[in-house]
Every structure is written in structure tokens, then in C-alpha cells.
Amino acid sequence: MTLRVGVIGTGMIGQDHIRRLTKVLQDVEVVAVSDIDQARASQAAPAGAEVFDTPQALIRADMVEAVVICSWGAAHEEQLLDCIAAGKPVFCEKPMVTSEAAALKVIEAEVALGRRLIQVGFMRRFDADYRNLKAVIDEGYLGAPLMYRSVHRNASVPEGLYTSEMPLNDTLVHDADISRWLLSDEIVGVEVRIPKRSSRGGELRDPTLVLLRMASGVIVDVEISVNIDYGYDIRGEVSCENGVAALPNRPATVISDRHGIRQRIPVDWRERFIEAYDQEFREWIAAARDGGATGPSAWDGYVSTLTADAALRAVTSGHYEAVNTISKPALYEA
Numbered sequence: 130m131t132l133r134v135g136v137i138g139t140g141m142i143g144q145d146h147i148r149r150l151t152k153v154l155q156d157v158e159v160v161a162v163s164d165i166d167q168a169r170a171s172q173a174a175p176a177g178a179e180v181f182d183t184p185q186a187l188i189r190a191d192m193v194e195a196v197v198i199c200s201w202g203a204a205h206e207e208q209l210l211d212c213i214a215a216g217k218p219v220f221c222e223k224p225m226v227t228s229e230a231a232a233l234k235v236i237e238a239e240v241a242l243g244r245r246l247i248q249v250g251f252m253r254r255f256d257a258d259y260r261n262l263k264a265v266i267d268e269g270y271l272g273a274p275l276m277y278r279s280v281h282r283n284a285s286v287p288e289g290l291y292t293s294e295m296p297l298n299d300t301l302v303h304d305a306d307i308s309r310w311l312l313s314d315e316i317v318g319v320e321v322r323i324p325k326r327s328s329r330g331g332e333l334r335d336p337t338l339v340l341l342r343m344a345s346g347v348i349v350d351v352e353i354s355v356n357i358d359y360g361y362d363i364r365g366e367v368s369c370e371n372g373v374a375a376l377p378n379r380p381a382t383v384i385s386d387r388h389g390i391r392q393r394i395p396v397d398w399r400e401r402f403i404e405a406y407d408q409e410f411r412e413w414i415a416a417a418r419d420g421g422a423t424g425p426s427a428w429d430g431y432v433s434t435l436t437a438d439a440a441l442r443a444v445t446s447g448h449y450e451a452v453n454t455i456s457k458p459a460l461y462e463a
């Protein structure tokens with residue numbers, strides 16, 4: 130049975146997800162789109178899909194069985210609450226929301242409904258390299274993890290639109306989520322160090338070094354560089370008691386020429402995580418067809434938002450800032 134999906138937000142990632150939902154994946158059809166930029170929505174709409182004036186109308190439409198939210202982070206709260214009110218499974222790009230208060234409202238609504246409808250777009254959990262890394266750590270022969278180094282480098286970000294808060298609000302959420310998942314641990318506090326500013330980003334605060342303190346005592350150091358020019362480079366290395374496990378370099382043709390021996394680096398997230406996004410949606414489609422969700426939950430979205438908030442406070446205070454969650458509702462226990 131084909132899952133009939135409506136996509137809200139038809140910008141960069143919205144268009145990429147529409148491509149995979151229409152051209153790559155099975156048992157799914159994009160039947161509706163909506164964007165505050167109507168012209169963009171019309172251009173992005175696959176043949177036969179209806180363009181809705183508002184996200185609310187799309188969510189309520191009978192033809193839409195499940196929703197994919199790819200609008201800006203600040204718009205997610207209202208759209209998620211509308212999906213819960215309509216009882217429709219929803220895949221929401223990260224960040225789930227942009228404030229603790231918004232995250233709590235979303236959790237409260239889902240808990241009141243009594244079943245999971247929300248899956249948050251933390252696609253690293255579906256990436257084969259990260260899954261292999263987790264399997265090695267979970268097998269235990271390297272001993273307990275002690276430190277994890279997570280590197281997140283972007284070639285560039287859109288000029289003018291990107292603020293100094295975004296590496297923490299928009300990017301750190303990925304590293305926070307993958308640290309909790311990879312290490313089966315929880316974040317209890319955050320520190321931020323601001324190194325010498327890169328001249329490539331103008332006034333932008335870049336790079337940023339974040340230290341996540343985990344409940345077990347493990348420390349995660351996160352390098353976020355958003356203007357590093359050479360490409361999109363994601364790394365991860367876990368130091369354990371008896372050894373080290375790291376993400377591999379991505380396989381790429383080795384070029385030898387007068388500049389030396391080199392390999393291509395992905396241009397952006399679409400290229401690096403192309404299979405992870407496909408897998409993330411494969412698993413979401415199966416869960417949504419059963420009326421639910423799988424993988425990263427609203428709880429995981431909430432914890433990442435809290436971590437980003439604490440990191441923003443740590444920039445101002447210069448000190449360790451605690452991450453204090455509410456007690457975890459039973460709905461989100463594994």
C-alpha cells in the first residue's frame with residue numbers, strides 16, 4: 130500500500146527529500162506540498178501533487194496520510210502540534226523546535242495522544258558507518274568509552290542568513306544526538322570554548338569548540354566549523370579503555386597528479402549522507418504506514434534542543450552549564 134505524503138517547506142532539503150520520495154523510494158507518493166513561497170512550492174511539486182496555500186490546510190487534507198516537515202526550525206512547533214491534533218505520522222527535520230518551551234509543548238501533546246507520531250531527522254543514526262561504529266562499541270571488546278571526538282565541518286554557509294547562534298542551534302543538535310545514541314549515555318552539561326575567529330566568516334563566530342559532559346563521565350569534544358572552504362567533512366573517533374574506533378574515510382577514487390595524491394571530499398550533507406537519508410525514509414515509511422514513527426523521537430529532539438540552549442548560555446557565561454531534563458515519559462522508553 131502506498132503512503133500518501135505531504136511535504137511542508139520546499140527549499141534545499143525539502144526538494145532533496147521530494148526527489149528521494151518520488152524517484153528513489155518505494156511504496157510512497159508525494160501528493161501535496163506547501164511553502165510560504167508559493168512559487169517555490171509550485172516548482173517543487175511533483176506531477177499530480179496539489180499545492181496548498183497553508184501548512185495547516187495540507188496537514189488537515191484527507192488525501193495526506195503522513196507529513197514531512199522541511200520548513201525552518203522556528204516553524205516546526207506549530208506544524209508538529211497540528212500533525213498531532215490531526216493524528217498523522219510526521220517526519221520533522223532537525224532541529225525539532227528551537228526552544229525548551231516549544232519542545233515541552235510538543236512532548237506534552239504526543240504523550241496526551243498516547244502514541245508516537247513524530248520522527249526527528251537525525252539521519253546519522255541511519256548511516257552505515259555510524260551503525261558499524263556503534264556496533265563495535267556495543268560489542269565491548271574495546272572496553273568502556275572514555276572520550277569521543279566529533280568533527281562537523283561545512284565548506285560554507287549562506288551569507289547574511291546564518292547567525293553565530295546557528296552552529297549551536299542548528300548543527301550541534303546532530304552531534305548531541307549522535308553522542309547520546311553512539312555511547313548509550315546522556316548529556317548532563319556543556320561548556321563552550323571560542324577559539325581564534327576565522328577571517329573567512331566575517332562577523333560570524335566560527336569555529337566553535339563544545340565539550341559535552343556525559344552522565345558516565347565521558348567527555349565529547351565537538352569541533353564545529355561552518356566556513357572551512359574545502360568541503361563537508363564529518364569525523365568521529367571514540368577512545369575506549371583498550372583501543373580506538375573511528376568512522377572510516379568515505380571511499381572515493383584516489384587521484385594522483387602534479388598536486389599530489391588526493392581524494393574528493395563531499396560538497397555538502399546531501400552528498401555525504403545520501404544513503405543515510407534514503408535509509409531514514411525507508412524506515413520512516415514503514416513505520417508511518419503502521420500509523421507511527423521509529424528512530425529519533427520527540428524526546429531526542431527535546432534533549433538536543435536543551436543541549437543547544439545550554440551551549441548558548443555557556444557562550445555568554447563562559448562556564449559549565451547543566452542540561453536538566455524533565456523525567457522521561459514512559460512513551461519514550463525504548
Ligand SMILES: NC(=O)c1ccc[n+]([C@@H]2O[C@H](COP(=O)([O-])OP(=O)(O)OC[C@H]3O[C@@H](n4cnc5c(N)ncnc54)[C@H](O)[C@@H]3O)[C@@H](O)[C@H]2O)c1
Binds near residue numbers: 140200
Ligand atoms: N538533517 C540534515 O542534515 C539537514 C540538512 C539541511 C537542513 N536541515 C533542516 O531542514 C530545515 C530546512 O532547511 P533548508 O536548508 O531546506 O532551508 P531552506 O531555507 O532552503 O528551505 C526552507 C523552506 O521552508 C519554507 N518555510 C519556512 N517557514 C515556513 C512555514 N512557516 N511554512 C511553510 N514553509 C515555510 C521556506 O520558504 C523555504 O522554502 C531546517 O530545519 C534545517 O535545519 C536538516
